[in-house]
Amino acid sequence: VQENVRSNNFIIYGAEEEEPDEYGNQHENVTDIASNLFNEIGAFPKPQVPTVTRVGYQKADGNISSSRARPIKVTLTCPEAVKFVLSKASKLKRNTFDHWKCLPIH
Numbered sequence: 001v002q003e004n005v006r007s008n009n010f011i012i013y014g015a016e017e018e019e020p021d022e023y024g025n026q027h028e029n030v031t032d033i034a035s036n037l038f039n040e041i042g043a044f045p046k047p048q049v050p051t052v053t054r055v056g057y058q059k060a061d062g063n064i065s066s067s068r069a070r071p072i073k074v075t076l077t078c079p080e081a082v083k084f085v086l087s088k089a090s091k092l093k094r095n096t097f098d099h100w101k102c103l104p105i106h
Contacts, residue, residue, distance in 0.1 A: 007079040010086060011055070012037070012072040013104045030054060034074050037105075041088035047081035049074060 015033055030052045038046045054070040076082050089105040 008077065008082060009073055009075050010082050010105060012074065013069075015069055015072055017054070017058075017069050030072050033072060037074075037085070037092075041085065041091055043081075043084065043088070047085070048077040050077060051075045 012033065015030075031049070034049055034052045035046070052072060052074050055073045056070040058070065076085075086105065092105070
């Protein structure tokens with residue numbers, strides 16, 4: 001059962017995190033990052049995405065610029081959608097106009 005659950009996930013590495021505001025709140029929307037990814041690879045209809053979250057802990061000092069960006073875990077409803085996204089990941093590497101070129105997806 002655990003293997004079936006894991007096959008519904010993929011990871012985006014290297015997506016920068018936004019700096020918190022003066023009150024320590026972050027307004028980053030990782031769901032937008034996943035949505036932009038689906039637009040870029042031409043996923044139609046867009047897969048259902050139950051959860052999109054950062055993986056790992058944020059540094060205690062809150063200084064994002066001095067730390068590595070935490071990966072983003074995207075969970076889809078079916079493994080076939082994950083296979084489709086992974087098969088189109090090479091399209092992102094060939095994209096010279098966008099930041100997707102430098103973001104590995106696994």
